[in-house]
Amino acid sequence: MNALIGGVAGAVTVLGVLLFVAGWRGTTGLLPPRVRARRPRMPRSGWDRWRWPISIGAGAVVWSVSHWPVAGALTTAGVLGLPVLLATSRVAQARIARVEAIEEWTRRLSDVLTSGAGLEEAISTTARTSPAALRSEVGALTARIAARWPIDKALRAFADDLHDPAGDLVVAALLLAAHRRGPGLASVLAGVAGSVAEDVAARRRIEAERARPRTTAKAVTLIALGVLAVGALNGTYLTPYGDPLGQVVLAVVAAGFVGCLLWMRRLTLPAPEPRFLAPRAESS
Template sequence: MGVMVLTVPLAALLGAGTAFGLLLLAVGLTQRDAGPVDLDAATLDTESWLSRFASARGPVDRRRVALCLAIGVGVGVATRWPVAAALAGAGAWVLPAIIGPDRDHARRVARIEAIATWTEALRDNLSAAAGLEQAITASAIESPEPIREEVTRLATRLQRSWRLSDALRAFADELADPTADLVVAGLLMAARGSGGQLGDVLGELAASARAKVASRQRVAAARNRNRTSARVIVGATLAMAGFLIVLNRDYLAPFDGVAGQLVLLAAGGCFAASFAWLSRLMRDRDTARILAGVAAPAKSEAVPT
């Protein structure tokens, strides 16, 4: 008798407020400044960790935020549970990256294959070109699509009389890929006159890149089994919850009170922890770069003509 029961208007209001708070948090974490801000030393010293974290985030996808907000409000109205509204909105935000197709993997594999193709083209151009810079410029004409923009900028920098080493370091910084770092390292050694058999080295690097693609494909196949298991768990849980809400609402009556909401929050926390662990298992760990942060400042890279 002493259990407080949430009415429909109150539950809808709480769910909408919770979802709106999640929206504001997402916008705050993903907001980027339009331009550089001149900060003094005192401001930098008092900058919070949240601000530093937000500065590393990409631009917010407002349509995705609106969809998550709509799902959270809809679940809140249907269940009259503010915790369910918050969990639904958060789940709609994070679950597609865990149980959906791994588009990042396909993009990374395509870039590695493109790097291998470009390396082979550069090796072939070395035999006909007058030098390494001419070979790089010629390779930009038919460079693979995933890295065409970066290769074109590299060729443009060389045509604008940038030092070869500086242009290559900027190229590696733009690609931000361990395989590209190996290729650029070989080219940097050649630029310093210690490349030796550069054509053979580039051929071996291209073969290594293609072997890495095959290895990543095998890893992706193993990860797909984890994604399938996660899809089955999520689908079965949502189907059971929907079935009980529609056909046997009385069975879920204990969740209408404050204690029930706390239990639901604990259950949602267990699911969140398990999916966070699963996401960590599926995370790409081949991200160590040997040329990280080596791009020279733009103002010092150009050489006057």
């Protein structure tokens, strides 16, 4: 009987960890592998490199002190997932900053084209002064052009690298200009940049409206963790969770709580916008 209860506790605990991982990855896991590989990645910080050793070490310490495997697993999941749950505003602001970088690069490209440069030459020129958020993507586009890729194929690969509807809008204008090779591209790009700037302004207004539910979600999370910390200091409060059945109950409650937090996080993050330039299938 104890072995069965222990197995159930372990399975439910793994479910809680998987819920954390699901929230961590967001909707990325639902995308096709080729599209997922092109999604922009945020810069890795010191915490990103050390989060797994730190979280596993913290979980091992709690397990060894409390002799509760569920407590150790929850500590590991908490150290891993709490920064993700509390960083929704940072994720949203990073997405807006990326779209703003697309608008800034488009204006620079328009300015270079006004001086009489060709499309390929203008792209190579802007690579040196492109915004930091787009430097790798614009650099890859320049490298493809230098490698004698057909311009339409290079631009579509660039759109896949950006993986954003605003980037599709810019690339669509560049594709039309690459085929027709007529004057007026600079003015078209300036108009496109204006449209992207309006998109940025709209996204900022939406994020301002989402600030209140995000604050509520953070408050609920921190209050719940505070109650849990106070309860941990009271030995009699946690005594019922010390036996195998109590571990099962603790794992079930924790998994439900984690699921609610992830649901709240999803509600405060904008849904991915659909692209209108379909990703190109890679040749095998």
